[in-house]
Amino acid sequence: MNDPTTTLTVTPEDVVAFVDQWQDTLQPEAVVWCDGSTRERHELIQLMQDQGTIEPLNAELRPYSFVARSEPTDVARVESRTFVCSVDPEDAGPTNNWVAPDEMKNTLLDLSEGAMRGRTMYVVPFSMGPIDSPMARYGVQITDSPYVVVSLHLMVRVSNTVLQNITAGASWVKCVHTVGAPLAEGEEDVAWPCNDTKYISHFPETREIWSFGSAYGGNALLPKKAFALRIASAMARDEGWMAEHMLLVRLTSPEGKRYHMVAAFPSACGKTNFAMMQPVLDGWSVETLGDDIAWLAIGDDGRLRAINPEAGFFGVAPGTSHKTNPVAMDTLWGHTMFTNVAVTQEGDVWWEGMTKEVPEGLTNWRGEPHDPHSGHRAAHPNARFTVSVDQCPSLAADWDNPEGVPIDAIIFGGRRSDTVPLVVEARDWDHGVYLGSTIASEQTAAAEGTIGVLRRDPFAMLPFAGYHMGDYMKHWLGMGERLRSQGRVPRIFQVNWFQKDEDGRFIWPGFGDNIRVVKWMIERIEGQHSANDTALGLTPHPEDLDIDGAELSEEALAGLLRVDPDLARADLNAADEFLSTFGDKLPEAIRAQLQAAHSRLD
Ligand code: GTP
Numbered sequence: 116m117n118d119p120t121t122t123l124t125v126t127p128e129d130v131v132a133f134v135d136q137w138q139d140t141l142q143p144e145a146v147v148w149c150d151g152s153t154r155e156r157h158e159l160i161q162l163m164q165d166q167g168t169i170e171p172l173n174a175e176l177r178p179y180s181f182v183a184r185s186e187p188t189d190v191a192r193v194e195s196r197t198f199v200c201s202v203d204p205e206d207a208g209p210t211n212n213w214v215a216p217d218e219m220k221n222t223l224l225d226l227s228e229g230a231m232r233g234r235t236m237y238v239v240p241f242s243m244g245p246i247d248s249p250m251a252r253y254g255v256q257i258t259d260s261p262y263v264v265v266s267l268h269l270m271v272r273v274s275n276t277v278l279q280n281i282t283a284g285a286s287w288v289k290c291v292h293t294v295g296a297p298l299a300e301g302e303e304d305v306a307w308p309c310n311d312t313k314y315i316s317h318f319p320e321t322r323e324i325w326s327f328g329s330a331y332g333g334n335a336l337l338p339k340k341a342f343a344l345r346i347a348s349a350m351a352r353d354e355g356w357m358a359e360h361m362l363l364v365r366l367t368s369p370e371g372k373r374y375h376m377v378a379a380f381p382s383a384c385g386k387t388n389f390a391m392m393q394p395v396l397d398g399w400s401v402e403t404l405g406d407d408i409a410w411l412a413i414g415d416d417g418r419l420r421a422i423n424p425e426a427g428f429f430g431v432a433p434g435t436s437h438k439t440n441p442v443a444m445d446t447l448w449g450h451t452m453f454t455n456v457a458v459t460q461e462g463d464v465w466w467e468g469m470t471k472e473v474p475e476g477l478t479n480w481r482g483e484p485h486d487p488h489s490g491h492r493a494a495h496p497n498a499r500f501t502v503s504v505d506q507c508p509s510l511a512a513d514w515d516n517p518e519g520v521p522i523d524a525i526i527f528g529g530r531r532s533d534t535v536p537l538v539v540e541a542r543d544w545d546h547g548v549y550l551g552s553t554i555a556s557e558q559t560a561a562a563e564g565t566i567g568v569l570r571r572d573p574f575a576m577l578p579f580a581g582y583h584m585g586d587y588m589k590h591w592l593g594m595g596e597r598l599r600s601q602g603r604v605p606r607i608f609q610v611n612w613f614q615k616d617e618d619g620r621f622i623w624p625g626f627g628d629n630i631r632v633v634k635w636m637i638e639r640i641e642g643q644h645s646a647n648d649t650a651l652g653l654t655p656h657p658e659d660l661d662i663d664g665a666e667l668s669e670e671a672l673a674g675l676l677r678v679d680p681d682l683a684r685a686d687l688n689a690a691d692e693f694l695s696t697f698g699d700k701l702p703e704a705i706r707a708q709l710q711a712a713h714s715r716l717d
C-alpha cells in the first residue's frame with residue numbers, strides 16, 4: 116500500500132482531488148492507496164482476522180481460506196434501497212427507484228459527514244476488462260471496508276497502471292462506499308460493521324456511484340452490479356455497445372469446431388453453473404470465460420464480440436456440489452473468501468446441497484451451533500464464495516484476450532415451474548429481443564422479496580438496467596439493425612431448466628445434461644434440423660434432442676417441449692400487462708411482436 120504521488124511517475128490529479136474531497140467529508144483516521152499486491156492482501160486479511168471480521172478455515176482442508184459472517188440484515192442486494200438518480204425521472208423508468216440527483220446527494224452528504232471516523236479509507240483503482248483492451252473501462256472505489264478491498268482483489272483487476280492511464284487522460288467512474296458505521300474514540304469495532312439505513316445510488320450522467328450502509332457483495336463491491344451493469348449499461352447506450360447480466364462460454368464440438376455463447380439468467384438461476392458446465396456428452400467441452408457479466412460490442416469484423424469485465428467469481432454456494440458443479444468445487448480448493456456459509460467441526464465449509472448428509476456439529480452462518488432439527492438452514496440461502504478466476508480449471512487460457520470472442524448465440528432463461536418449454540429458438544433478432552423482454556422468473560434468495568413469486572425480469576436486467584427499460588429494448592433492437600447491416604447476427608434462444616412435476620421435482624436433469632440443449636442449438640446454427648413452429652417460437656422435434664443416456668423418458672421430454680396454450684395465453688397476458696407499464700417508451704417493434712404472439716395463440 117502506498118501513496119501514488121511517490122510511486123507513480125505522474126499524479127492523477129482528479130483522482131487526488133476526488134479523494135481529498137471525500138476525505139474532508141468522511142473524515143477517516145487514515146487514507147491508504149491500494150495497489151492490488153499480494154502483500155497488501157495479506158496485510159488486510161491479517162487485520163480482518165484480528166478484528167474478527169473473518170475466521171480462518173482449517174489450512175489443511177482449505178488453505179488460506181476464510182469465512183465472513185455478515186449482519187443477519189445485510190445478506191443480499193437491497194433493491195428497495197437501490198436508486199438510479201438520472202436528471203430526468205423518465206430516464207430511470209418505472210423499473211428503478213428514482214430520486215433527483217441533487218436531493219440524493221444532499222441526503223448522502225449529510226449521512227456521510229464523519230461516517231468514516233475511526234476507520235481507514237482505502238482507495239482502490241481498478242479496471243473492468245483487460246487493462247489495455249479497447250473495451251475496458253476504469254474506476255476508483257473508496258471504501259472503509261477491508262472485506263470489500265480483499266473481495267475487490269479477488270473480483271476485479273486492481274492495479275496502479277489504472278492510475279497511470281487515468282493520468283494520461285482515460286475516463287473513470289467514481290465509486291464511493293462506506294459501511295456508515297463511524298467509531299467513537301476508543302469504541303470497539305464489531306465483526307461486520309454496517310448501518311440500518313442503506314442507499315445504493317447511481318448517477319448515470321456523471322458516472323458516479325455512492326453506496327452507504329451495507330458491506331454485502333452486490334451493494335458494496337461497486338465494480339460489479341453498480342458499475343459493470345447499471346452505470347455501464349448507460350455508457351453502453353451512449354457509446355453503442357452492451358453491458359449485460361450474462362455468462363460467457365466457449366463450446367467445442369467433437370469435430371473440434373468452436374462456438375461462443377452468452378446467457379442471461381436472473382440471479383441464482385444457473386449462470387455460474389452453466390459457465391462451468393461439465394458436459395455429459397462425449398467429445399464436447401466447455402471453457403469458462405465469465406459467469407455473471409459480459410460486455411459486448413461490434414468488432415471490426417462486424418461480429419458481436421464479448422469480454423468478461425470481471426476477474427473473479429462471486430458465486431452462490433448452496434446447491435454447489437461435486438455432483439452439480441465439480442468445476443466450482445475444484446475452483447474453491449483454497450484462497451477463497453466464503454460469506455455466510457456453515458463451518459464443520461473440522462474447520463471446513465458446508466452448505467445445503469453440498470452433501471446429502473448434514474455433518475454433525477456444524478456452526479451455522481450466524482456463528483451458532485446448528486440444530487439439524489430446528490428446520491433452519493445451516494448456510495444462508497444466499498451464501499457466497501469469492502474467488503479469483505485463475506483457480507478455475509475450466510477457465511479458457513485466453514479468457515482475458517483484449518479483443519474478446521465472437522458470439523454465435525445469445526440465450527435467455529428464467530426459473531419457471533411450467534409454461535416455458537425447455538428450449539425455444541427465436542424466429543429472428545427482433546423476436547429474440549421480445550423473448551428477452553418477457554423473461555420472468557420465480558424469485559430466489561439473491562435479493563429481498565418473497566421466494567417463489569413470479570416476477571418479470573427482462574433480459575435478467577430488471578435490478579441492473581441503469582436507464583429506462585423501454586429505451587433499453589430500443590437499444591437492443593438498434594444493435595440488431597447494426598449487426599444485420601454490418602456483419603453476422605447471433606441466434607437467440609430461450610431456455611428453462613426448471614420445469615417441475617406434480618411432486619415439485621425438477622423434470623430436466625440440468626447441469627451437465629444442459630449440453631444436450633446446447634448441442635441442438637449448435638446443430639440449428641449449422642442448419643441440421645428443422646423445428647416446430649409454435650406460438651412461442653421454434654422448438655425441437657423431440658427426436659432431434661440427444662437424450663441418449665439421460666435420466667429422462669421420451670414422454671417426459673415431449674412434456675418439457677410442449678406448449679400449453681392456456682398457460683401460454685395467461686403468461687402472454689401477464690407479459691403484455693408488464694410491457695404496457697413502459698407506455699410510449701415501448702418500442703413499436705416489441706408492440707408488433709406482442710400482437711403477433713396474440714394472434715398466433717388465437
Ligand atoms: P447470480 O450469481 O446470483 O447471478 O446467479 P447464477 O445465475 O450464477 O446462479 P447459479 O449458477 O449460482 O445457480 C443458482 C442455483 O440454481 C444453484 O442452487 C444451482 O444449484 C441451481 N441450478 C443451476 N443450474 C441448474 C440446472 O441446470 N438445473 C437445476 N435444477 N438447478 C440448477
Ligand code: MN
Pocket residue numbers: 360381382383407
Ligand atoms: Mn448476477
Ligand code: MN
Pocket residue numbers: 386387406407429430431
Ligand atoms: Mn453466479
